[in-house]
Amino acid sequence: MRSPDASADPRVQTWAPWTRHSPRPSSTNRPRRPDDHHAQRQPRQPRTTAQPMTAEPLEERTAMTTHSAGTPALPTLTSDNSTFSGDDGCMKFELVEVFGNEPLTGGPLGVVTCAAACDDALMQRLAARLAMPETVFLRRGDGGEVEVRIFTPYVELDFAGHPLVGAAAVAVRQGLAQPGRVALRTRGGIVHAQVGPTGESAVLEERACQVGPPVVPDLVCEAVGLAPDAAVGPVRLASAGLGFACLPVSAADLESAEALPHRVAALAERVPGLAGVFGVAVFVPQLPEVRARVFVPEPVCAEDPATGSAALAMAGWLAHTGPIDKPLVFDIVQGTTELGFSRLRVEVRRNADGGIFASVGGGVRTLLKGQLMTGKMVDRA
Secondary structure, three states, rough: OOOOOOOHOOOOOOOOOOOOOOOOOOHHHHHHHHOOOOOOOOOOOOOOOOOOOOOHHHHHHHHHHHHOOOOOOEOOOOOOOOEEEOOOOOEEEEEEEEEOOOOOOOEEEEEOOOOOOOOOOHHHHHHHHOOOEEEEEEOOOOOEEEEEEOOOOOOEEEOHHHHHHHHHHHHOOOOOOEEEEEEEEEOOEHHHHEEOOOOEEEOOOOOOEEEEEEEHHHHHHHHOOOOOOOOOOOEEEEEEHHHHHHHOOOHHHHHHHOOOOHHHHHHHHHHHOOOOEEEEEEOOOOOEEEEEEEEEOOOOOOOOOOHHHHHHHHHHHHHHHHHOOOOOEEEEEEOOOOOEEEEEEEEEEEEOOOOOEEEEEEEEEEEEEEEEEOOOOEEEO
């Protein structure tokens, strides 16, 4: 059957202006318009010599990129009793690596030095923007101590190991404290650290370790991607300020562990005996060098490359599980090839009454220094 002639059907468009989906009609089969460049070719202009560029006065260029003196700064953050102004203030900032022996190893830590007390919402907002595992805010206290506030990108912590080691070292380097015994006032109380004369290392003084009874291991193993029977010893909750489920495993399972923050976050509710747990410390219980990895329920840093509080918890587990008749000194090597490795020096002892005390320390290297151009705190009138 012969198809109808498309040209006879008024519903069929036989020609349309050129689009990217249709062939462009040639200049020979379409009428020329008066403004067509083919119909009215412009004569070629004579070539001119390029003129040299002249530099405008520096004052004029500067005036174009700066605000006038009478323009008030716009407030960027408001709290109950102050406005965070983006005018001309700044804070000292250091990115340091704690427990690292080489550049780009150890645990990253943001250290912000404040001249005066900062607003809580501002500190949390800065910690979220910097996106470090932890960021500490330092200022000189009224009683000679160094006030320290510790923030993850999500919450404030009362205690954390590698942030306090880094805070003590930076406080000495910046003149907030003298070398020797440094008092750090945290939200959880006073913590003391020993800092050398150059501020290149620090040791948290010993803290009491609490070790709980064994818990059912299967859900703890599954929370880090391991088989339910991967534990080679009792799984216990241990804490010297921050609680960790201490999971002893083989060297092969240590390499196979995975960061599953949603499962780690559910342990406190799913496993009896793990109320208040912060993370899971997976380790090979072999001395004198303990290999470890630490997992926490935070998407930004689901595996922490250096965790002083977890090192104290593992030291408590070792002292509780195995008999020790004198102080035990050993290294914990934490991390992976991708994250880099950290080396934490730990000392643990057990009293005659069974009390366990441990300390942790290591190097503190500065990776970069600068200023946070965040403005200044201006009291409301």
